[in-house]
Amino acid sequence: MTFILGHPLLPLPAVMIDCLSTSFRRLAASLLLLLLLCVNGTADAGLAIALNSADGTISLIDTETYTVTDKVTVCKEPHHLIPTPDEKSIIVACAAANQLVFFDPSTGREQKRVRNISDPYQLGYSPDRKWFVATSLRLDRVDLYDPTDFTLKGRLPAPRAPSHIAFDHASEFVFVTLQDSNEVMAIHLGTQKIAWVMPVGRTPAGIVMSPDNRYLLVASMGEGVVEVIEWRFQKSVKKVATDTATHNFQPKGDRRHFFVSNRSVNGSISLFDTRTMTVVEKYDVPGGPDDMLVRADGKELWATARFARKVQVLDLDSKTLKVSIPVGSSPHGVFFLNHAGLR
Template structure:
């Protein structure tokens, strides 16, 4: 399927919602190769649009002027305006962009090629390819140190974390971790890497400078992905089993402090701007699950397409 795109598709979907609505949720349905639109006032899907082959993840550019949708199988990036939904540009020949990341200094754009066992390093200024780094096996998620010296990659099928030096574009070490590592997150003090062990039930805490595990934080079966709460202290962890949950981990005490029942394989997460709701895609249930963080429980369950993965919000307000 070609990408007819997000030009009139997203824009027309937005026009069906009142201009007073502050946000519309967009969800990437990876298997269906389309995008769901959800009215965040009514918590109902308002429409779908064709997207591309296997859209898995999306990311905002560092200046928030664009949201990038990564099309893993069709080998391209699609940029659109987060305020209007209008397509801005496409960059083709981005090989198998599964997971994306910008270095903190905004010099590097990194794409994990999960199917090809490779990490591609691009200049963030123009998305020109600089290096391709072998990364066996199955590079999944990534995290950076504050100095933008390293990018750390989880290797799902070799049960390792790989460190790549961004200055030399060379792999410099690997450390063994628990089974099927997925999400990876740097603590705010730049001291520890947190790694979700999808083949187990814990978050592994790695002192990356010493290259050793210092703790395992038990959360629940299939600990998978991370999302910072935004308070500089806590991070959400999705536990991606059918009878799933989302944990809240204190990154100072390295303990689980809260847990919410979120069935259906919770995966990617996003928090509303007011901090009151956490939205999570349920990969196995074809739903988006909405957790009320004040009540600490599941509030809404919204049907979408098959294998929903990335989730984000686009604003209705015109860009100033």
């Protein structure tokens, strides 16, 4: 008995192999390799996970057929999610349930729960992986955890309504938007103290560091702009109009451009160039686009539509909406493994 590719599950009689022509042998080997990949779980169709904040559920979506394959109850108010650094787990922040829920991103199955995490809203690992940071939107504070066992290491007051976070590349600071006081706060991670607080535009939400580590980009929902801040000097240098209700950022994957969601009912997504600090394109994406993710091949942008109970898939070649996927109520975070990058 001969084993193709050395795999014990796929034996073929040697006489059959000898009878095959050279071209057919190659075809058979290719088909068997594809089968092996499927057996080993590395060539699946692809799974996207979308959080439905108002339902307390997640929708599991086949990324090839754009269909929901399952809907799983998680907890009360799951808002944001992030992968672990090795991307073997997805962490869902369950704000009202005071816990983190871990899921396998390839299967959508729950792995574990970490309880006694007070009101987690937005989450983030520092680039050096030494800190796990969670904002508490309702309780007006920022919590610093040991990322290995989620032991609380520090808690800082952050009035009012700490929302999204970003880190500098050296993992020295974490920056937090204060949504209700129209400010950005910098926390020094080494000392676990507030380094500075500065005013920004109305209702700041998303925040991200520029690829050159020089500027913070802040999404001002109340002004419909991206505010450019030279963070080392706490200086606002520019406001760039995008559209109504500028909300969040997602890298395109080229270390230059960010997609910016404009979370109004009509809705749009802008493409922001960090070299020129200008908006270079805009796409109509209705329903309140919020969190986003780009496919690894750069051909699709997925966005949750908070007001439409959908995940919208934008074709980046044609620059048109490709498909709308019905999900649960108030979809927020979205993730899949085959992505172009997170920051």
